[in-house]
Amino acid sequence: MTGVVDPVGPLRSSEEITTGFPVAGAPRFESIDAVRQGLAGVDYLADDGISGVVFLADRLAKPVLVEGPAGTGKTELAKSVARLTGSRLIRLQCYEGLDESKALYEWNYKKQLLRIQADSGQSWEELEDNIFSEEFLLTRPLLEAIRSPEPVVLLVDEVDRVELETEALLLEILSEYQVSIPELGTVRATQIPLVFLTSNNTRELSEALKRRCLYLHIDYPKLDRERAIIETRVPGISQSLADQVARIVRSIRTLDLKKDPSVSETLDWARTLVVLGVESIDVEQARDTLHILLKYQTDIERAAKELAGVESPD
Amino acid sequence: MLDLLTGFVGELRAAGIPVSLTEHLDAAEAMRHVPIEDREALKYTLGASLVKSSAHWRAYETAFEIYFSLRGPEYRIDGDQDGAGELETDDAGRMNGQGRQQGQGRGRGSGGGEGMTPEELADLLYKALLGANDAMVAAVARQAVTRYAGMEAGRPVGGTYYLYRTLRNLDLDGVLERLMSEARSSTRALNDDLSTSAEAPPVTLTSLEERLLRDEFQARIDQLRAEIENEIRRRLVADRGSEALAKSLRKPLPEDIDVMHATRDELVALRKALVPLSRKLAVRLARKRRHGRKGPLDFRSTVRHSLSTGGVPVDPKFRYPRPSKPEIVVIADISGSVASFARFTLHLVHAISSQFSKVRSFVFIDGIDEVSRFFDRVDDPTDAVQRINTEADVIWVDGHSDYGHAFTVFWERWGEEITPRSSVLLLGDARNNYHASQAWVIKELRARARHVYWLNPEPRAYWNSGDSIVGEYAVHCDDVVECRTLRQLEQFVGNLA
Numbered sequence: 001m002t003g004v005v006d007p008v009g010p011l012r013s014s015e016e017i018t019t020g021f022p023v024a025g026a027p028r029f030e031s032i033d034a035v036r037q038g039l040a041g042v043d044y045l046a047d048d049g050i051s052g053v054v055f056l057a058d059r060l061a062k063p064v065l066v067e068g069p070a071g072t073g074k075t076e077l078a079k080s081v082a083r084l085t086g087s088r089l090i091r092l093q094c095y096e097g098l099d100e101s102k103a104l105y106e107w108n109y110k111k112q113l114l115r116i117q118a119d120s121g122q123s124w125e126e127l128e129d130n131i132f133s134e135e136f137l138l139t140r141p142l143l144e145a146i147r148s149p150e151p152v153v154l155l156v157d158e159v160d161r162v163e164l165e166t167e168a169l170l171l172e173i174l175s176e177y178q179v180s181i182p183e184l185g186t187v188r189a190t191q192i193p194l195v196f197l198t199s200n201n202t203r204e205l206s207e208a209l210k211r212r213c214l215y216l217h218i219d220y221p222k223l224d225r226e227r228a229i230i231e232t233r234v235p236g237i238s239q240s241l242a243d244q245v246a247r248i249v250r251s252i253r254t255l256d257l258k259k260d261p262s263v264s265e266t267l268d269w270a271r272t273l274v275v276l277g278v279e280s281i282d283v284e285q286a287r288d289t290l291h292i293l294l295k296y297q298t299d300i301e302r303a304a305k306e307l308a309g310v311e312s313p314d
Numbered sequence: 315m316l317d318l319l320t321g322f323v324g325e326l327r328a329a330g331i332p333v334s335l336t337e338h339l340d341a342a343e344a345m346r347h348v349p350i351e352d353r354e355a356l357k358y359t360l361g362a363s364l365v366k367s368s369a370h371w372r373a374y375e376t377a378f379e380i381y382f383s384l385r386g387p388e389y390r391i392d393g394d395q396d397g398a399g400e401l402e403t404d405d406a407g408r409m410n411g412q413g414r415q416q417g418q419g420r421g422r423g424s425g426g427g428e429g430m431t432p433e434e435l436a437d438l439l440y441k442a443l444l445g446a447n448d449a450m451v452a453a454v455a456r457q458a459v460t461r462y463a464g465m466e467a468g469r470p471v472g473g474t475y476y477l478y479r480t481l482r483n484l485d486l487d488g489v490l491e492r493l494m495s496e497a498r499s500s501t502r503a504l505n506d507d508l509s510t511s512a513e514a515p516p517v518t519l520t521s522l523e524e525r526l527l528r529d530e531f532q533a534r535i536d537q538l539r540a541e542i543e544n545e546i547r548r549r550l551v552a553d554r555g556s557e558a559l560a561k562s563l564r565k566p567l568p569e570d571i572d573v574m575h576a577t578r579d580e581l582v583a584l585r586k587a588l589v590p591l592s593r594k595l596a597v598r599l600a601r602k603r604r605h606g607r608k609g610p611l612d613f614r615s616t617v618r619h620s621l622s623t624g625g626v627p628v629d630p631k632f633r634y635p636r637p638s639k640p641e642i643v644v645i646a647d648i649s650g651s652v653a654s655f656a657r658f659t660l661h662l663v664h665a666i667s668s669q670f671s672k673v674r675s676f677v678f679i680d681g682i683d684e685v686s687r688f689f690d691r692v693d694d695p696t697d698a699v700q701r702i703n704t705e706a707d708v709i710w711v712d713g714h715s716d717y718g719h720a721f722t723v724f725w726e727r728w729g730e731e732i733t734p735r736s737s738v739l740l741l742g743d744a745r746n747n748y749h750a751s752q753a754w755v756i757k758e759l760r761a762r763a764r765h766v767y768w769l770n771p772e773p774r775a776y777w778n779s780g781d782s783i784v785g786e787y788a789v790h791c792d793d794v795v796e797c798r799t800l801r802q803l804e805q806f807v808g809n810l811a
Contacts, residue, residue: 032348032355052348052358059347060340067368201368201590203597210366211336217368223533244526251529283522298697307522 028058028085028151028194043232044073044080045225053216054081063174063195065159065210068218070200071262075157077218078196082153087194090148091155092141094162103169104179106138132183142173146189153194159209160199167209170197174212221263223250229263234270244281245270252293252303261293269293283308315350316342322381323364329377330567331370337363353382369587373567379544380551439538440489451534455541458484459549476546486535493531494524572798573655573771581654584800588658591804592665609633639671640764640810641735645724647742648708649679649715655771656741657699658800662807663739664689664698671735676728677702678720681710684728715745717783718752725755729762737765737810740791743772744784751783756790766790769797769806 029035036051046054054077057064066074082089092103100106112131122130139147145154156170173179177189197213199205221229227246230237245266253260261269269292278285287304294300323338340363348359357378365374435457442450458480571580615631623629644663646656660675667673667689674686683706688698710719732738738759760766768791770777770784778785788794797803 032352048354049358049361052355053362056344056347056359056362060343062340064362065366203594207332207334211334213366214340214362215366216362217371219368247526247530248522250533251526254529281522286522307525 029055031055038084039080040232042080042083044076045221045229045232046077047221047225049216050077050218053214057194057214060214061177061192063197063213064216065197065199065205065213066216066218067199067201069220069260069262071264072218072220073263074196074198074218075155078153078155078198081194081196082155085151085153085194087151087153088148089153089155090141090145090193091157093157094159096161096163098162098166100169102140103142103166104140104173105143105181106140107132107183108136108138112136134184137181137184142170143179143187145193145195146173146177146179147187148193149190151191151193153196156195156197158200159197160202160205164203164206167206171208171212174209220253220260223247226250226263226266230267230270233267234274237270237274238279240280241273241278242270245273248281248286248307249293251307255303255306257294257299257302258296259294259299265293265295315345318381319345319360322360322377325377325381326364326374329373330570331365331373333364337366340364356382370567372583379547436484436489439484440492442538451538452541455538455545459542459545476550477543480542480546481539486539490528490531490535494528497527498524570799570801573658573800576654584658587800588661589665591800592662595662595804595808596666596669639669640737641672641733642670642674642810643732643736643738643763644673644675645682645720645738645740646675646677647679647715647717647720648677648702648706649713651715651745652741652743652771653703655797657702659739659741659769659797659803660685660702661699662803666807674731676724677706677708678717678724679708679710679713680716680719681708682720682723683707714747715742716749717742717744717746717787718750721752721755725758729755729758732759732762734762734764736763737767738763739810740766740768740787741771742768743770743782744768744777744787745781746783748781751786753786753790756787760790760792765792767792767806767810768794769803770794771798772796773798 029038032048032051032055035055036046039046039051039054053064056062066077068074079089081087115131115136116127141154145152159167159170174195177192178186180186197209220226223246226249227242230242230245231239234242249261249266249269269289272289272292273281273285276285276289286307290300290303294303319338319342323333323341326333341360344359344363345356348355350356357375360378361371361374365371435454438450439454439458442454459476571584573584576584609632612631612633616627616629619629619631620627642663644660646660648656656677660677663670663673664675673689674684675689676682676684685698685702685706688701688705710716740756756766768784768787772782774796776782784794795802795806797806
């Protein structure tokens, strides 16, 4: 067992008791700019908001709740931070019906049964102590993240999919970085992991959860940033084409569509154009490939009509 | 600095953003780690700890700009350094003073100087927009505010007044057209060059390129507008101090915007807020229906299960709950004054139509028409609401609201179909243009239907003033509800289902 297990109850350092904040480990980042450059080094182009919040999350030892439309790079952010800091990425994909035994830990019943059958000479007290030990504990992502001796980035993906009641599972680990197991005691983290929670905002998260997190809203990028993203993520794209793609996507986003094209769809589109050997987009090509960018038939028709445009007055 | 933060948090709470004590502590902690001189970083880090919903970001941003605005001598409204005799001097003198100071302070020789003519300023603006030169745009914004807004120290006018004055003088639409025609002619010139030199295919601005160019310029103009707004705000802060200003510039949260008096931008924000709102409401109602109550005692099942415990009914069984879903009939006034409110309500009711056994909608001005068909087999109510505007047949005589006539026709044509399972929602301000009220229809409806509610988007204080006759209808309704914001609307619909 690598995590600190304290059967009596969580002991805290004096600093933690006085301030009430979990004590952050050695800072991972020098400054906000260092975060931005580091992320750019792993091909993630962060804006002021993103890099600022990541920096702060490390300093304050707080989880980050990332919200925003689908496909704007929420999950990618967690992955990139893991790459940047050289940490292991532990991912918990949320879904309706997720429970303790899948998120936190579970006792290995079969092994416990075998243990009881295999050894008959022991008294019950000895046996009981024995079968509720770490040997019989199956760790699930959340416990795994705080027990891990090496640095970890924990990604709790699509947290809005679990029921309101299940959110409570997360609260202890998010604020104290510890897990209480009734039979065993409290497992505290040896190192504070960086935690990212993503949400597509399909329902309002509980106040308790929000209060414990820093909040980051990632929206569609501005023109310049989107162009830069296309250039870094699509190999072999010419600058003029990247510029054109970014501008067309911006124009499409100003239309009132059911689903705006996301960054990942923009990248797919740019890749397609590169593969097709397109140097500069005209209306025909745009119309033929729009289905990569947009996923609703009505949206496609609408955008095609808009892009073809009304003829200019002169 | 802590005092400033406390004041700032107070302002956020006053604006309706819930900020808990822990979040306040977090923000204070965050400020220790971020260089104070990096304003953008400060804005995002404070935002990350204080604001926990993207819908609240706009309100937060406004408050931040006010509380942590750039301050300095160049933002004083009375640009003259001598100060005292300033208010007596004429406008021109003030503008020169300001201009000179800017020229010195910022080293922007071309923009500063001894006051420019309007033509020079327009020209500069045009160049700044064409070249996408951010610094120049900012400088132009400053100049324009100095020149056109006519700001006076201590004058109790809102920022929008100054903004309007500045924008009117700049004529941004005209600028956009000029930019476009310039772009067109430059391609044409290029074209001429090419055709004389070689056999190259003619280069024309395709409609696609034209569209992109227009969007590009539009974005730059929006940037200019934002810049002007910032500039005005900065000067107002310098004049009046943050707290006084925060109160007058406070932007309501989307759910608190008064639907009837929303500006265009606010309507966009409202529309954006409506989609997640209806989705959340549907989830909440479905959950309420699933859990919550139990059905009546299932006697037979209880007795059968009691056999395993020797005939003692230890574990009572209940019937599966089948709460009946209400049937909704919406009758909405869509005349100009209350149109947007009706649209939002129809949108919301249809978005959660799965929570009702049936939804029927009718719209009227002085004629009345059923519009339920537009919502059939449509995933997204937005399209349907659009179609109502264009296709519904609601004009009878002159297109002024006539509640009495609309209700009478409704009673004649559809009155039979109202059953004791129906809840009737009437939407409108009951401003009847002095026609007959025909309130007996509501009385008849009340006798047939389960409930009759009236939703009025006007503030309660205005009811029954002028040609509003909501009181005449109110006596026959179960309840008349003031419903001016999305929050109130959500609450009402939530209680209904």
